[in-house]
Amino acid sequence: MALHNFQGLNNGDEVDFESTWETLAASFTQIHTKNASLLSFEQLYRQAYKIVLKKKGDELYKRVASFEQDWLTEKILAKLKGLLSNALISGNSAETGGQTANERLAAGDRFLRELKTAWEEHQLCMSMLTDVLMYMDRVYCTDHRQPSIYNTAMALFRDCVLLSRITTSEEQWVTMLGVLRNIILEQIKMERDGDIIDKHAIKACIYMLEGLEAKDTSNGPEKLYSSAFEEDFIRTSHDFYKAEGETLLRESDAGTYCRHTKKRIDEELDRCRSTLSDSTTSKIERVVEDELIRNRMNDLIEMDSGVKHMVDNERLSDLGLIFDLNARVDSKKTDLTKAVQRIVVAMGTAINNAGAAASQTQPAPAPETDGDKAKTTVAGVANLLTVAAIKWVEDVLELKDKFDNVWSTSFRSDQALQTALTRSFAEFINAFARSSENISLFIDDNMKKGIKGKTEYEIDVVLEKAITLLRYIQDKDMFDRYYKRHLTKRLLMGKSLSTDVEKQMVSRMKIELGNNFTLKMESMFKDMTLSEELTAGYKEHVTKRGDPDPRRVDLDIKVLTSMTWPLEGMGASSESDEDARMKTIYPPAIERLKMGFEKYYSEKHSGRKLTWLANMGTADIRATFPKVPSKNGTIVRKHELNVSTYGMIVLLLFNDLPSGESLNFEDVQSRTNIPTNELIRTLQSVAVSPKTRILVKEPMSKDVKPTDRFSFNESFESKFAKIKVLSITSGNKVEGDRERKETEKKNNESRNHNIEAAVVRIMKQRKELSHQQLVSETLTQLASQFKPDVVMIKKRIESLIEREYLDHIDGGDSLRPLGPPAVRIESP
């Protein structure tokens, strides 16, 4: 009975379902044909609700799906197929059969727009159907784990429309999706070539592909967009940009290439936004970067119009583009960095070669003006060398300025490139043997003339430049040696324009290189200050003693602490010279003065010994020459002569000599005891130099020979009241090869001391170290002063072992200090 009833109920519903479905299906057709305005939402909802309530949800779901499948296949697909020409299907633009590109574009557009419309209408209709079938989705689909009818209908669109096959010829077919892909790819290519395409139509179709899952989900869920379009897009883009890169490198210059690449990247990013999908942005960016930048960077840099050309021609904005491109694909900018380093080293080496060539220039005809014939003397050649040295520095600075500008403007002040530039500058500067000397000469030149009339700011700039170069110098001890020597001459001969600036320079070096470096320079300045006080004090002392001698000689004394001043380069280089100088015979007036000061000084500082360096001093002499007749009657010719101390001693000899008498070279030497070299130079300056021939030499020639005779030049004439007798040793000049070897030898000696001191310091602290460790630690300790040769260090260690300061532990490789600390080594 119950069973019968159950059946009966079901049978009753069966009839109900068929007729209800009829109504629903008719309404769905109306919805699809845009004729839904007469339909009643609640009626349709109620009918679907009832079917589901009567357990017919499954049947309803299947009927709706089948309805949609039929609709898509019969109406939509048929309509779309009608729009396809064979050319569009094959996707081969070669087969256009007389079609112009524009016609092809238009045909593609029509298809895209129609597909877009079909998709959008499908979505709209399905959303209306879904509204009506809400109860089925919620009750039936949820309980039976079915996708919502909407999703099912979307998948149907994919399967029935997009994946439907279109036969092109026997055994050959493409899917609608394939056609769509080819059309989009072709249009993108057209856009890349400069045509205008309908971005909105493509974007709508891309939206569709993004909204659909791929049918084959074996590799996890994937959007149709990625599987059916993106891969091909990326592949064809690779091909396109690879070809374009080749053409561009061949046909345009580097600047154009950069600008074009930048434009291409912007275009592709923009295309992802406006036409394709944001999810493709990074991938296509990578494609363009790979094909136009990463794989081409080196070619681009090496082009004729590449980086070298840009640097030479100050193409800062082009260099900036290259930098941007390289930075885009490589955070280290390896390619550009290498290229720039090569260029810097090449340009620097050119400067070095020019500098070396200039320093080889021997007395060859000087390119100076004819008016200054004095310059063609030996002193002139030295001057030329100095000019070349300064030119080297200025060239380096100019190169530095050039690359600083490139760096800040084009290289966006990039840290990595700065490091690279610094390394390259250091490389070529240190490759040049005379760099330390030249930089010191450059500073010397500026201190003596360069800063004249400059504002504080301008002086600052000069000092900063010098410091910049100094930073590159590896062997700071060589620089130290030259700088102190040059500074000494400036200070003692009063050549510095400003003591303030000198002190500024020293304090800058102190900041840059540390206290130790400038210790001696600072005490040099202290000596200068003390000397001024001594001079003033002595003057007062003499005045107080009440010696009103009108012929009194004024004394300006510089008392120099020995060891602080590098006097070896100033003629005090050997012991025998030392002896000879001690015996210099001063004229009585000067001898009195010397004694007076020595007495005064020993009262102030007992126990100190003064050594007089006559070769370092100068004297002002007021000289009266015999009256000579002239147009304005006779005039007394008085001149103030500025000569070296030796010059003064020599001239005073002739003061006491009766008019017309003469002295020969040997006479002069025996009466003064001036070393031969110095005497020759002194006599040259007062008897040979054309403008300061206060003495007459017999016979007249450029060289001074021991047989020459000298007498007072009564007919000496000069337009100037004050005359400076140029001394050959007066200026700071480039060293000759011999001097240079001497300097290097001295420097190596002091290096040896420094290395030994460092070794002993390290061993005192560490007690026990292996040979290897000791060498490397010594290298580290000395790095701020110079870069020692490893062989040199090993030799010093051997020497220390020999002298029993160090010992091998049990005959092994390890070392330990022996006995008391090596005090001797620390204070040579």
Add this chain to the structure above:
Amino acid sequence: MPLTPAEKAELKAATNTLEHAIQCRDALEDRPSQVVDHQPLEQGLGSMFDNPRYSDLVVTCSGRAFKVHKTVVCSQSKWFAKKLLGPWASAPCKPDINTPAKEAESGVIDLDADDPNAVEAMLRFYYTSSYNEDDKIDAESGAVVPPALLNAQVYTIADKYNILELKNLSKTKFKLAVVTSLTNDGLQDALAKLYILANRYNIVELRTLMETEYAFGTATPQAPCTFHDVVAEVYSSTPTADRGLRDIVLTATMDNIEVVSRDRGGFRKTLENNPDFAADVTEAVLTRGLI
């Protein structure tokens, strides 16, 4: 007149039954109310229900018309929103056909197929988050609708239009109504049995006590039995998988099998008309064992 031992035993059993029934009722009353009315969104909003002021939509049903507001119903119900705001509101139509004014535009929605009491409860719920279950008159019969039945009807409409909160509320109310109804039936039965015995054996004190204490015999006539209607509503108007009300009805039936099966003919008819219910009961009997 002394009672025979058999009579004594009968009387004692009746008294026990009564005590049990009273305990059941008391337990019911002591229990804190499970019905927690939602707080009205706004007192003012509640008063707007069926208020012609600002009303822009009329919902009709079996001759009744409720004046409501699109803002309220669309924000409360997805169904109304789909109907009035989605593509259906602007359903595409061929431009040249002169279409008559549609419901969306005319502002009338006809829910004729639904029960008017349930429709009213649903609409009121939109405004007040609650509804009233007392004294509803059935439109066809004119009789008072028992709360259990009304709650079942509200549950059905809440399911149909997918209003989850209303479903939960009506389910709670339904459970309480069913249990109350069945418990009261049990109490009445027990009292009746005891009263008959008191009469039969002429125990004056007991009869007087019952008449004064429980007002028995003077009470209003019993409401017609609604068990069949409730089962029919629950088992025909909600989907099979929706166990919400079905479990409540089943549990209540099994707990009070004596009360519901008192009318053997009626109970059998209920089983016959509702095969799902019959299946549920059979399964429950197999699980629980025979009473």
